[in-house]
Amino acid sequence: MAAAGGCCGALYSFLFEYDTPRIVLIRSRKVGLMNRLVQLAILGYVVGWVFVWEKGYQETDSVVSSVTTKVKGVAVTNTTKQGLRVWDVADYVIPPQGENSVFIMTNLIITLNQTQGRCAELPDKTTMCSSDNNCTKGHTSTHSNGVQTGKCAVYEGLNKTCEIFGWCPVEDDSVIPKPAFLKDAENFTLLVKNNIWYPKFSFSKRNVLPTISKTYLSSCKYHPQTDPFCPIFRLRDMVDAAGQDFQEMAVEGGVMGLQINWDCDLDKPASRCVPKYSFRRIDNKDSSHTVSPGNNFRFAKYYQTAEGEDSRTLIKAYGIRFDIMVFGKAGKFDIIPTMINIGSGLALFGVATVLCDIIVLYFMKKRYYYREKKYKYVEDYELGNNEPYGSQAESHQCCDVR
Numbered sequence: 001m002a003a004a005g006g007c008c009g010a011l012y013s014f015l016f017e018y019d020t021p022r023i024v025l026i027r028s029r030k031v032g033l034m035n036r037l038v039q040l041a042i043l044g045y046v047v048g049w050v051f052v053w054e055k056g057y058q059e060t061d062s063v064v065s066s067v068t069t070k071v072k073g074v075a076v077t078n079t080t081k082q083g084l085r086v087w088d089v090a091d092y093v094i095p096p097q098g099e100n101s102v103f104i105m106t107n108l109i110i111t112l113n114q115t116q117g118r119c120a121e122l123p124d125k126t127t128m129c130s131s132d133n134n135c136t137k138g139h140t141s142t143h144s145n146g147v148q149t150g151k152c153a154v155y156e157g158l159n160k161t162c163e164i165f166g167w168c169p170v171e172d173d174s175v176i177p178k179p180a181f182l183k184d185a186e187n188f189t190l191l192v193k194n195n196i197w198y199p200k201f202s203f204s205k206r207n208v209l210p211t212i213s214k215t216y217l218s219s220c221k222y223h224p225q226t227d228p229f230c231p232i233f234r235l236r237d238m239v240d241a242a243g244q245d246f247q248e249m250a251v252e253g254g255v256m257g258l259q260i261n262w263d264c265d266l267d268k269p270a271s272r273c274v275p276k277y278s279f280r281r282i283d284n285k286d287s288s289h290t291v292s293p294g295n296n297f298r299f300a301k302y303y304q305t306a307e308g309e310d311s312r313t314l315i316k317a318y319g320i321r322f323d324i325m326v327f328g329k330a331g332k333f334d335i336i337p338t339m340i341n342i343g344s345g346l347a348l349f350g351v352a353t354v355l356c357d358i359i360v361l362y363f364m365k366k367r368y369y370y371r372e373k374k375y376k377y378v379e380d381y382e383l384g385n386n387e388p389y390g391s392q393a394e395s396h397q398c399c400d401v402r
Contacts, residue, residue, distance in 0.1 A: 024373050031356055031364075038352035046345035055265070055331050056341035061200035063262050063328030069102045073188030077181060081112065087182060094299065094317060100324050103295075104188060104235065106250035107180040107318035111171045114300075115311045119168035120155035121145060127161045135162035145170040173316050180250035180318075186236035189221070190322060193231065194275065196262050198330040203266060207231050207275045222277065229274060233258070235320070241279040252294030253318040255283040262328030273330075282323065295321055 026032075050056040075087045090096070092105040121127040122145065129135050129152040137150030139162075146166020153163040164170070194207040208217070209229055220230035222237065238256060239246040257280050264273035283295065296319070300312040360370050 022374065022376065024370075026360065026370065031360055034359065035352050035356045038355055039349060042345070042348045042351065046341070046348065050341050050345065057333055057338040058265075058267070058331030059200070059334035059337055060329055060331045061198045063326060063330070064197045064199060065260075065262075065326035065328075066195050067100045067324045067326065068193045069098070069322075069324070070191040070193075071102060071104060071188055072191070073185065075182045075184040075188075081110070092182060092185070092319070094319075100326075101321055102190065103319050103321045104185060104190075105317045105319040106182050106185045106253065107177055108182075109171065109173045109176070109316040111169065111314040113311055114167040114169065114314055115305075115309055116166070117168045118149060118163055118165050119170060120153040121148070121161045121164045122170055122172060122174075123155055123159050123161045129160050129162050167312065167314065171314055171316065176251060176318070178251055179247055183247060183250060185250060186234075186239075186246045188235050190233045190235065190238075191231060192233065192258065192260075192324055194260055194324070194326060196326065196328060198264070198266075201266055201330060201332055203264075203270070203273075203330065205262075205270070205273060207260065209274065224277075228277075233277075238279045238322070239281075239320075242281045244281050244285065249281075249285070249320060251318065253296055253320055254281060254285065254294055255321045255323065256280070257282045258322055258324045260324065260326045260328075262326065262330075264328065264330040266330050266332040294318060
């Protein structure tokens with residue numbers, strides 16, 4: 001019964017009670033100063049951060065981008081196997097066209113004149129043998145260069161390994177050339193042509209700015225201070241800007257990131273919307289603690305001998321892949337985000353009142369006195385009760401409420 005009565009009382013209070021805000025003027029230096037400081041902090045946040053720093057009065061859009069690249073440079077090598085040779089773009093850029101990236105070969109292991117036939121496999125713990133009994137016909141493994149024939153053959157000198165059927169002679173990639181085979185690649189140049197578009201504002205631009213002439217473009221090289229808008233980059237300069245050593249990186253290859261940032265304020269002249277370039281190494285350079293460090297792959301160039309036999313030159317290419325990554329955000333004044341942020345800022349001023357109420361009503365010494373002034377309970381005396389409705393109303397008009 002008591003529980004039922006409590007529920008009925010709560011329901012009665014919910015249905016038939018109404019509370020309305022009451023303004024109480026508290027003359028207190030502490031409370032008044034705290035209130036103004038909180039309001040000042042909110043005003044500083046709204047004006048300084050939301051509108052000035054974050055440009056909350058603007059509508060924004062993300063960049064849409066396309067990138068094309070072109071590499072230039074020539075290197076000369078002179079080895080006992082290949083003799084004097086010149087390497088140009090068609091030799092070291094693989095493949096010739098990439099999507100937002102370009103691979104430039106800096107080092108290689110080359111195996112000349114391979115033909116299909118039988119030869120001894122590279123020696124390791126799985127291929128070493130002393131007789132045919134140690135070899136299994138038809139066996140292959142992850143690192144095999146061919147299919148075992150079941151025979152044990154002499155590899156070089158006194159070493160014996162299982163014979164395979166495959167491309168012979170087999171590639172020996174146990175020793176990587178140091179310094180890098182194409183160490184002159186540090187002077188190669190990379191031209192990056194980047195077109196951007198902000199569809200929401202119908203704004204487009206490219207990194208070859210209107211102020212750049214053909215004469216300037218034919219001779220400039222990017223430099224962050226003297227030529228910050230030149231779209232031609234020297235490979236070594238990019239690697240140096242990322243805090244790396246080009247010759248060290250060229251031995252086993254790696255992955256570099258060329259970042260183009262297009263943050264534009266379209267309330268200002270379009271000429272001030274310009275790209276900003278930055279560079280960083282993306283892969284892990286610490287080869288001593290990394291399995292399969294660097295960046296490499298294999299490809300072959302196929303020929304046919306005078307006798308009609310197929311042959312190939314196998315190349316294991318080490319090099320640096322340059323990934324071009326484009327970021328950007330554009331903003332332009334719009335009344336809708338402006339009004340939304342102004343409304344949100346005005347609503348935040350209510351925080352000062354709530355905070356001051358908590359301090360005054362729960363933490364100050366005179367909290368009970370302030371609570372009496374803050375809250376007032378009024379009973380509704382209707383006509384027909386023992387006391388007239390008007391007399392009760394008049395009895396409650398003596399309080400000073402502001």
